[in-house]
Amino acid sequence: MPLSNEIIKEKLTEKFGEDISDWTEPYGLLTFSADKELNLKVLQFLYDDETLKFKFLTDLCAVHYPERKGGELAVVYHLHNLVDNIRIRFKVFTGIDSPDVFSASALYSAANWMERETYDFYGVNFVGHPNLKRILNVDDMEYFPMRKEFPLEDQTRLDKDDDMFGRN
Amino acid sequence: MPRPVQYNINHKPLETSIASGEAPDGYAGEGFFATKLGDVVGLARKNSIWPLPFATSCCGIEFMALMGSHYDLARFGSERVSFSPRQCDLLMVMGTIAKKMAPIVKQVYLQMAEPRWVLAMGACASSGGIFDTYSVLQGIDQIIPVDVYVPGCPPRPEAVLDGFMKVQDLVGKESLRRRNSERYQDLMKSYGIQ
Numbered sequence: 001m002p003l004s005n006e007i008i009k010e011k012l013t014e015k016f017g018e019d020i021s022d023w024t025e026p027y028g029l030l031t032f033s034a035d036k037e038l039n040l041k042v043l044q045f046l047y048d049d050e051t052l053k054f055k056f057l058t059d060l061c062a063v064h065y066p067e068r069k070g071g072e073l074a075v076v077y078h079l080h081n082l083v084d085n086i087r088i089r090f091k092v093f094t095g096i097d098s099p100d101v102f103s104a105s106a107l108y109s110a111a112n113w114m115e116r117e118t119y120d121f122y123g124v125n126f127v128g129h130p131n132l133k134r135i136l137n138v139d140d141m142e143y144f145p146m147r148k149e150f151p152l153e154d155q156t157r158l159d160k161d162d163d164m165f166g167r168n
Numbered sequence: 169m170p171r172p173v174q175y176n177i178n179h180k181p182l183e184t185s186i187a188s189g190e191a192p193d194g195y196a197g198e199g200f201f202a203t204k205l206g207d208v209v210g211l212a213r214k215n216s217i218w219p220l221p222f223a224t225s226c227c228g229i230e231f232m233a234l235m236g237s238h239y240d241l242a243r244f245g246s247e248r249v250s251f252s253p254r255q256c257d258l259l260m261v262m263g264t265i266a267k268k269m270a271p272i273v274k275q276v277y278l279q280m281a282e283p284r285w286v287l288a289m290g291a292c293a294s295s296g297g298i299f300d301t302y303s304v305l306q307g308i309d310q311i312i313p314v315d316v317y318v319p320g321c322p323p324r325p326e327a328v329l330d331g332f333m334k335v336q337d338l339v340g341k342e343s344l345r346r347r348n349s350e351r352y353q354d355l356m357k358s359y360g361i362q
Contacts, residue, residue, distance in 0.1 A: 137303065138267045145302040152301055 060114035121146035220256035225263030
């Protein structure tokens with residue numbers, strides 16, 4: 001029997017029970033979230049299991065939800081089973097005051113640079129990452145530009161016409 | 169029927185002589201001409217400016233048209249586009265300068281020998297342009313002093329030629345002592361140079 005979303009859901013519920021929640025399937029892409037303390041355990045299970053075989057990390061990124069108090073930052077893992085060609089999406093939420101999430105770089109080598117990028121733009125502190133420093137922005141940047149408290153425009157400029165940049 | 173070929177048949181008389189540039193003010197007599205050394209040096213410098221193209225985006229493509237036979241920057245004494253900053257007189261910054269690129273632009277400027285001039289071509293180099301964002305330097309005059317700004321997005325080659333002639337004007341009229349003046353030293357200090 002080919003691997004399907006139902007089997008994945010069944011397997012994960014069997015292993016983790018109520019710890020995995022928010023099951024949705026937008027456009028057929030199985031999506032779920034777990035407590036941030038469990039992220040490595042879930043990823044390791046998805047990687048190691050004989051039938052699941054999610055051995056490829058397609059993408060790792062963050063999203064900032066300012067209105068979600070206590071879990072403002074979501075870290076999103078996109079995983080791919082290359083054998084059965086099935087993709088899933090796994091989210092963990094963390095508070096913005098202590099954005100510590102365990103690093104997946106030991107499990108997926110691809111996570112190394114992706115976590116650096118996520119740190120660069122959202123300030124997620126990946127615990128256990130071998131080299132967590134900025135990857136794209138200038139090293140002396142003092143903030144995390146993709147967080148929503150920072151407007152996209154450069155606030156240091158006074159001589160640009162606000163109307164021309166849609167600021168009014 | 170093939171498209172008829174059109175020729176420019178309107179005769180346009182020569183407005184001014186193109187044979188020679190203007191001589192500086194001086195005292196001329198039979199077989200000699202006396203003028204200030206500064207004027208002669210200015211004349212020599214302004215007609216042999218070696219540009220250093222620092223092209224990062226679409227303005228650089230426009231610069232290629234400028235160097236081509238149609239617009240031909242070589243007519244202004246800038247045949248030799250040098251890619252070694254140590255030999256160049258004019259740094260032409262063309263295109264968006266990201267904040268990560270800023271130290272490189274500054275280093276290239278520092279590697280140039282005095283006297284040196286800077287031309288900022290296009291909206292991005294002059295002010296950041298449409299890229300009003302965290303990653304883009306909002307004008308190269310935040311890191312190095314700029315002599316001439318050429319507006320446009322990108323500017324047409326004619327506009328760059330006009331800007332280049334402005335540079336020539338500055339070079340020709342510059343006093344030989346300007347680079348030693350206190351004002352110039354203060355300007356350099358304000359950029360943290362020397």
